Amino acid sequence: MGETNVEETIKQDEEGTLAIDTKTVKLDVRTLKKIIECCQENQADTLEHVTPCSLIDMGFLFDESIKCNLICNQDSLRAAIAKVVENGIHTDVKVIVHGHTFDCHLAVLQVSTEYFKQFSSTNLIVVNVVQLTKAGFEMAYEWMIKPDMIPHRSKIIELYLAARFLNMPHLINQLWYCFENIEFFREGEAFKLYLQATPHPTATLQSLLLTRVNRFFLPAVATVEYLQLKAEQVYDMLTTSVIAVNSEMEVFLSAFRWLMYEWETRKAHTELLMKAVRFNLMPAWYILSLKTKQAQPELAELLSNPTVHSTVNGGLSYTVTQHFIHSESPLHKPLQMHNTQQREWVIDELAGHHHLYKCPKWQYLDYEHFNIYLEQIITAGPHHYLTLKPFKPSNFLPCCQAVVQNCKTIADM
Known part of the structure; x- marks a missing residue:
């Protein structure tokens, strides 16, 4: 071409x-x-449209993993969440406890308790039970949202009851750590907490606290709160071996003091309370004095009770014969010659009856002198119990030192 x-x-x-x-x-x-x-x-009549094609259809394959790390600042996140929770920002549920409304976060309640897990989605929860008080729930929720919550001593029982009702194992464990620490609740503090616990089903806690009363026992007996205890609570208190007394006579008169507060209605509890008294720890001369005719009608009625009378006789038999009956003697078992657990014996220099029996300054301890002694305790102030000393020869008053050599046991003194 x-x-x-x-x-x-x-x-x-x-x-x-x-x-x-x-x-x-x-x-x-x-x-x-x-x-x-x-x-x-x-060209407009002959123009043809191109069919779209995806990257994958075109054969472009990419590596989905990206070689870089995106890190969230967890400390900042936790701080931000804590701020929202602690300041009650964007709360999503109202909890009403005995008419008092609390704005809360449901997620916080569900994470911290087993009780609130039953509520899946709601903006209102009403709780009206005896175990959960306004103060109890308020402190429990404060524990959930604050890392350094410190409960008030006067409300700690309410917090404990709330933790039990709401089923909060971690809080319960922390509270028991406090209860079991003798430095937190001992003697006077233990008795005060015991009084707060008695209206509630807290038997284990009450038993623990009674072992801490110790030297505060007699000051406690001098209080109105002691006189307002139930018979079973007084019995539990008197059966504790670690209560600090100079002699078992004080335990006997402490029981009688509670009975005398409302004699006509309380004398029905005589046998129960006398079971708590360890008559075989009393010296024979004192038990013999109880067997004589009593001028006080109430005391005479108490000692004439057949069960009490038998108990007193058993204590006298033990006291008289304990030095003469060998443990292998055939009379040992019939006389029930077993070693009775002692109390925490102490000496109070202010009380006349705290002198040894054979000391010239000794005074007989009857109900009148016992009440005088309790008045001395009240007058001495709330910390007088700290001056009580263990019952041992080195702590005896000078006037009592002379008789120590002739006494073999506490019952002889």
């Missing part, structure tokens, strides 16, 4: 015909004709 020099300039004339300048373009006739035909065609 021959070539031709196209000398015309390509341009569009008045009729729309394209003119091509062929001075600079050398084309064969067929190609030139084809170009002119394509340019003259209406």
